Amino acid sequence: MKLADYLMDWRNVTQFQDRPVARELVLEVLNDAVWAPNHGLREPWRxxxxxxxxxxxxxxxxxxxPAHLLxxxxxxxxxHRRDEDLAAVCCLVANFELLAREKRLGTRRSMPDWIYDPELRKRFGxxxxxxxxVVLDLGHIDPAADGTPAAADRISLELL
Incomplete structure (x- = not known):
């Protein structure tokens, strides 16, 4: 499959298999995903x-x-550095989601309100x-019911 085709098919997974996600698999994907661009060569993530x-x-x-990744x-x-770093983190998230999908590990991305709660932030260190x-919900993609919603049409873009 071409990357462009893959991108068009890429959506949040809505249904996961009911089995654990190995920490080693998440680390394997993360170790590749961290090759996100950052002008200052910083690694502004945890x-x-x-x-x-x-x-x-x-x-x-x-x-x-089955698992969550904050x-x-x-x-x-x-x-300026804060904005650059957040952009790099966003690239890392996209890398992670694409690489995870290659391994049949599904992701569901969310930014719920609780991420701003000081007590909950403290609880998660x-x-x-x-x-x-971002919070990524993780799980193995169910091959019987792929778990991804149908693709939506996109508006064709024009450059001004």
Missing amino acids: FVYVDQEGMQAMRQLQQPS IIAKEDEDP IRPNERIA
Whole structure:
């Protein structure tokens, strides 16, 4: 499949298999995903992996899934670097989602309101100079019911 075809087929997974997601698989995907561009060659990210053992804290916060990955962005005091770093984190998220899909690991991306709650941030070990950029729900894609919604039509773009 060409990358362009793959991008057109890429959506949040809505249904996962009911089996654990190995921490090693997530690390394998992350180790490739971190090759995200950053002009300053910084690595402005950190990750919190929540599997079945730590799931109690997530049950009331997120839709059910076998695992969750909190992608944390470091917040530099310099606004230009902070924006550059957040852009790099967004690229890392896209890399992760594409690489995970290749391994039949589905993702569902969300930015729920609770990521701004100081008590919940503290519970997940989020430091004062960090923010939760995105929460990825993770699970193996069910081959019987792919779990992805149908593609939506896109508007053709024009350059001005």
